[in-house]
Amino acid sequence: MLGIFCSSCDPPDSLRGGASPPQRRQGEHVADRSDPERAETEEHGILDEERVDTSGIFLGGSTAQVDVTLPVPADDDDAIDEDFDETTGRGRIAANLGAPVHTDTAEAEIIEDVDDTAVHTTDIDDTDTHDADIEDAVEDALEDAVAAHESEPAAPASRIAVPVAQPVRAVEPSPVAFDVTLASKRLGELEVSREGADVLTADRLLDPHHVAKVEPEGFWQSALYRASGTLINVGDSKKARERKELSKRIAAPLTGGARFVPVLSRKGGVGKTTVTTLLGMALADARDDRVVAVDANPDRGTLAERIARTSGKTIRDLVRIKDDVVGYNDLSTIVARDETRLDVLASDADPRVSEAFGDDDYRAAAEVAAHYYSVVLTDTGTGIVHSVMSATLERADSLVVVAGLSIDEARLASETLTWLETNGYGERVRNAVVVLNTTRPGSPLVRADEVEAHFRTRVRSVIRMPYDSHIASGAAIGFHEINPATREAARQLAAAVVESLRVPATV
Incomplete structure (x- = not known):
């Protein structure tokens, strides 16, 4: 082992004022200390x-x-x-x-x-x-x-002798600085600054100074917009705003699976099939999802005759191939589609064959329709006790009851509501929509306001359907060709039905 000393440094305290102690050679012993x-x-x-x-x-x-x-x-x-x-x-x-x-x-x-x-x-x-x-x-x-x-051989590892010139003083090592930045990130916080494609919206990217403004609807609103060189836009007229608001109500999204809405009537000739057609056209014209109207009349139904296009197939054909339907293309060969994108599933034209159509057949057809449509309208037969009514009511999410503006037609419609309430459908009655259909020209013989007030005490809403000569002729209905008042009433009916499906009544 080594000892190294400095000749110019001060001697240790133990050597100051005296002579240097004699050096000891290897093997010599130190005298006994006190x-x-x-x-x-x-x-x-x-x-x-x-x-x-x-x-x-x-x-x-x-x-x-x-x-x-x-x-x-x-x-x-x-x-x-x-x-x-x-x-x-x-x-x-x-x-x-x-x-x-x-x-x-x-x-x-x-x-x-x-x-x-x-x-x-x-x-x-x-x-x-x-x-x-x-x-x-x-x-x-x-x-x-x-x-x-x-x-020389190495000293034993178990003994280490360290000669020093002064009493040992602790020498702290110089701290070593490491430039290391530690950061922890939780799950979901990685790459926070990274944006997805969903943030690239038109509102964010398009320069409003270069986007062409939509011309307002209305006579003087549109004239002012054009005269000012598209600089002055006072907005749509009141009528246009109401129409757009109504379209928004009809197009409201429906969560969950398909919704079934049967159209009922106790008396024939009140326009049940016509109301089903108008309701379906109004829904299909304003909504983005699919809407189908099913003719479930056990007698010969005429729903398919109310649209301009026919497929030649009936609900019987759908029941026959129900196990082979794997996509909408298979279904589209059976249904007929209107210009408003309303699909119609016709009933059998031969009364002798249609008499065999019952609850099981309707359930099979409804099961297939539920996979491909958001709203399924059902044009039921006259009365409420026929062979298909039981299966129709058990899948109903809302009801539409059609009544005429006469004393007997109003009574039959009111009795229909009573029968439904006494047979376990009271909640659906409170959420139902009653349509007062005018089937004859001129003023009705009864006071329509009193009839409407009566039904408002029992159901969710009441819609009046005005007389339309185009519809009364029995020809195919063109939704954009009928009277504006009739089309507006059909849209009001569609909005009321959608609201009944979205927010059931609590009264």
Whole structure:
């Protein structure tokens, strides 16, 4: 082991004012110390059993030698390895001296001893002007120590003697700064600044100064807009705003599966099939989803005759191929489609065949229709006790009851509501819509206001359908060719039905 001292540095306190203690050669023993000295020696971990001769290394000046031996339990040879981290020690010394860390264990022990002594020597006097001489001396001593170590066996790993020139003073390693930025991100917060395609909307991307404004509806509103060079836009007229608001009510989304709405009547000739056709056209014209009207009249129905296009197929054909329908294309070959995109499923034209159409057939057809349509209208037969009525009512989400403006027709419609209430359909009656259909021209013989007031006490809403000569002729109905008042009434009926499906009545 090595001891390195500075000749120009102040001698240690133990040597000031006296002569240098005689040097001991290997094998010599130290005289007995007094008890205080022994206690102090043992306190610093210095034992008397073994000594290391450092007289061979002398750089000049006064020297002082302190022997330090780390205590090691006799029964544990690996304790020094547990208490002393060789790699960490070399790393700290190399960090202070700026020397690379050596991986050779034997050579590292010598370098560690020399470097530690050099550190303590330079700490004696921080203001010493001979730092350069000390560094040269350390390098020379290091070379001599390495050469001596190569010719001598390594010291036992369990005992390490470190000669120093001063009492050991702790030297804290210089802190090593690492420029590492740690950040934690929760699930869903990764790449917060990244935008999806759904944010690229027209409102965000289009420059309003270059977007052509929609011309307002209305005579003078449109004239002012054009005269000002599209600079003045006062908005639509009141009538146009009401029409657009009504279209919005009809097109309101319906959540869930298909909704079934049967159209009922206790008396024939009140316009039940006509009301079904107008309601279906108004819904299909304003909505984006599919709407179908099913003719479930056990007698010969005429629903398919109220539209201009026919397919030649009937509901019987659908029941026959119901297990083979795998898509809308299979269904489209059976239904007939109107210009408003209303699909119609016709009944059998032969009364002798149609008499066999019953509840099971309707359920099979309704099951297929429920997969491809959002609204299913059912034109039932006259009365409420025929063979298909039971299956029709059990799937009903809302009801439309058609009444005429006569005393007997009004009574029959009111009795129909009573029958439904007494047979377990009271909630559907409160949510139903009654249509007062005018089938004859001129003023009705009864007071329509009184009839309307009566039904308003029992159902959700009441709609009046005016007389239309085009409809009364029995020809195919063109929705955009009928009287505007009739078309408006049909749209009001469609809005009332959609609202009954969206928000059921609570009264």
